[in-house]
Amino acid sequence: METILDLDRYPLHREGSPEWQRLVDESKAALAANGMFNLEGLLRPGIAEKAVAEIRPVMDTRSHVHRRMHNIYFKPSIPELAPDHPALRKVETISHTVCADQIASSTVLSIYEYEPLVRFLAATMDKPKLHVMQDPLARANVMG
Structure with missing residues (x-):
């Protein structure tokens, strides 16, 4: 995993170390303040x-x-908005989805299954444990 993730900067594999705990604490603070954190x-x-x-x-x-035609609300109308309101303008979304069973030996799945990352994410959310999904179709989807 050292060739895929920058584990020097983000010591996910050193659970319990002061550096790991600092990363958890910084991530939790960003999550509380912004609803997300970024591991740039x-x-x-x-x-x-x-x-x-x-x-x-x-x-x-x-x-x-x-393929789907929709407005930003995914609803045909919004009572507070005039029918010609710009927010109700329809756009087309086209999604191409690939499921985990189609990319079994991929870098994406290697990262998804990396236990130190899973434990780090659990710690940032104050969860005792997170589990990767076992369903080979739904466990990870890549959309383009």
């Missing part, structure tokens, strides 16, 4: 591109394609 640079350079290259052939040939 967690992926080593070139890894996102590698992951895309691994998945792109599957995405291009075997993904599930879903």
Whole structure:
């Protein structure tokens, strides 16, 4: 995992160390303040591109394609808005979904299944444990 994630900057594999605890504390504070935290640079350079290259052939040939016309509310009307309000303008969303069983040996799944990351995420949410989903279809989906 050291070649995929920057474990020097983000010591996910050193659970209980002062550096790990500081990362947990900083992440929890950002989560409380902003509703999210960002581990900028967690992926080593070139890894996102590698992951895309691994998945792109599957995405291009075997993904599930879903098209939908909708407004930003995903509702036909909103009582407070005039029918011609810009927020009710319809746009088309096209999703291409690839399921975990189609990318079994991918970088994406390696990261998803990385136990130190799972334990770190649990700690940031004050959960005793998180579990990766076992369902081979739903456990991880990549959308493009």
